[in-house]
Amino acid sequence: MSKNLQAVRGMRDILPEQTPLWQWMEDRARAVLAGYGYSEIRLPVLEMTELFERSIGEVTDIVEKEMYTFADRNGDSLTLRPEGTAGCVRAGIEHGLFYNQVQRLWYQGPMFRHERPQKGRYRQFHQIGVEAFGLVGPDVDVELILLTARLWRSLGLADLELQLNSLGTPAERTRYREVLVAYLRERVDRLDEDGRRRLETNPLRVLDSKNPEMADVVAGAPSLLDFLEADSRAHFTAVCDALADAGLSYTVNPRLVRGLDYYARTVFEWVTTRLGAQGTVCAGGRYDGLVEQLGGRPTPAAGFAIGLERLVALLEEQGAAHGHGAPHVYLVALGAPAERAGLRLAEQLRDALPGLRLVMNCGGGGPKAQFKRADRAGARYALVLGDGELARGTAGLKPLRETGEQDDVATAVLPAVLAARLGVPQATGI
RNA sequence: GUGAGCGUAGCUCAGUUGGCAGAGUCCCGGAUUGUGGAUCCGGUUGUCGUGGGUUCGAGUCCCAUCGCUCACCCCA
Incomplete structure (x- = not known):
């Protein structure tokens, strides 16, 4: 504060x-x-x-x-x-x-x-x-x-x-201004303080007054369009x-x-x-x-x-609301080996899927905390990496926005699986 | 430049004739040792905008000051 x-x-x-x-x-x-x-x-x-x-x-x-x-x-x-x-x-x-x-x-x-x-x-x-x-x-x-x-x-x-x-044109406006100023000067006693000041500084603005007491003066003024x-x-x-x-x-x-x-x-x-x-x-x-x-x-x-x-x-x-593009995937990495492997996997997935929005968990934490972060980030899927997945060469893919079980997906086919589920294109060439 | 209203937790706000600084939310942890949301339990968070005055005692009353907001003015 x-x-x-x-x-x-x-x-x-x-x-x-x-x-x-x-x-x-x-x-x-x-x-x-x-x-x-x-x-x-x-x-x-x-x-x-x-x-x-x-x-x-x-x-x-x-x-x-x-x-x-x-x-x-x-x-x-x-x-x-x-x-x-x-x-x-x-x-x-x-x-x-x-x-x-x-x-x-x-x-x-x-x-x-x-x-x-x-x-x-x-x-x-x-x-x-x-x-x-x-x-x-x-x-x-x-x-x-x-x-x-x-x-x-x-x-x-x-x-x-x-x-x-x-x-x-400037010439037309000048002529109008002269007539307007003459008109206003004759009625200067009916102008408020602002009106009198504007009469000197910017006479056209007198007509813009919001003061209802000047409404009749304004209404009777000559119109620029006539000039x-x-x-x-x-x-x-x-x-x-x-x-x-x-x-x-x-x-x-x-x-x-x-x-x-x-x-x-x-x-x-x-x-x-x-x-x-x-x-x-x-x-x-x-x-x-x-x-x-x-x-x-x-x-x-x-x-x-x-x-x-x-x-x-x-x-x-009018109620327009636009959220940030929520992440497609939040990578949950449990334990130091999984964190190291997770960083590599995240980069591989970003290479393979150029439109992918993937957030890597940072700051460690237990599964409960990491899944909570995944949920709050709005991710559609949690991608889970732990000792078991590392040993099997897989990653757990769990839907967070719809009902469905967590699948154990071999990392080799992960890009294709994610591309299909998320509807994002895979990188071409290379 | 002029006028009015408002400043209390990260956010939204209560706070009684002057008497221990509060709620909700958020965040963290637990219930559930590798699985989020809903529920329950527990916990952290303060220069009460700032400075002065009155008082045994001030978030509360008085003065000043700064900031924010809205309106005038002006303009996109």
Whole structure:
């Protein structure tokens, strides 16, 4: 119970009990991504601080107060990545991946933000990020959304709600912002404290207020969608139509605003009500200006990120359970000679049966203790080696998960017997 | 950064107006000397988050502090 050593605040251990569910989820995601032709890219966790200042936006909460930033030994200012898009764009520019090319990329890994931890929000958290570069049209926006929908289906998640909005181009948004700010200033006496602060810092967020007393002000505010010009409007309509064609239901949420400055036009979120206050499981959108903003050639782009802790929490909440693959065989070795012979036999069996999961008893102990361990390990069979078996050149094979007697099996035919009983293939060749 | 709730065994938790630190579970052993699960019997495990105060006496009351959780905020 000593408090001397414990994990840093907001950083969690994922324990062996939980890793099967994570691995299953990651496997499903990999399969879906492969099905759409996306390739994995592996990126550093550490980047130059300037990268995030220039991409996420200098006046965002993330950059202003949530980054893990420190001086390297040579004086460079480095930052643990708070999100993945910036690093992905940096890598693409650096390696010429965007030069007249279409790139469909994904990555996975830890992100770091110094926020107050709560349910679904940690200081180290994990994302799967997916980015598509070089495609201007609404078709790729739709592809990304269909990809996420397929992943939810693959994971057995049914009740996520898709919310959709268009932020327009930066120019359209600027014009809207001016009108919105004027509207809000006229009603500043009806704004709460947060609303007044946001009026200065991020006026679009005023519309996101949860305060019911501001509901009428919010409801009467001009809508960003009315400020889209023909191109943006056509883009958004095309996205909506294609989603309808695909049979995906969605809600247009005019108040949906991203926290990162680089988004433009299509933005979307997958939301659940089952995870408390942090209900956004996946969010993304189009960010056509970012590559150029970071020094690359103008390159249209769109992408999204999935919060894996939240996804796992949702899977757990819906009762998804995944155990580790229990051992096929637990080798019970009684006495020093049997322990030595058992180690050799275990290696021979692993050679002969590549898919075999065999746990060798370690730490000695009597038969009672060893069988107890075999049972607790979840093994299907106990393989028993003692003086009698050694003398006969056999091993005892006892089923632990079904009724049946212990068989005395000659070690020479043990691989074939195990292969048949367990349904695992024998090694070929050699 | 703001607010609320909670810190007792590895885990889940009781603990009375202040009076010997508890249960279940887990683990170990035995009943059954080379055979697991079910049952029965026995056993190990504590800086009661930490520091101070009040008191003859504090897990319990007071103050401070640290941690965790949830919510605000923000966001995946």
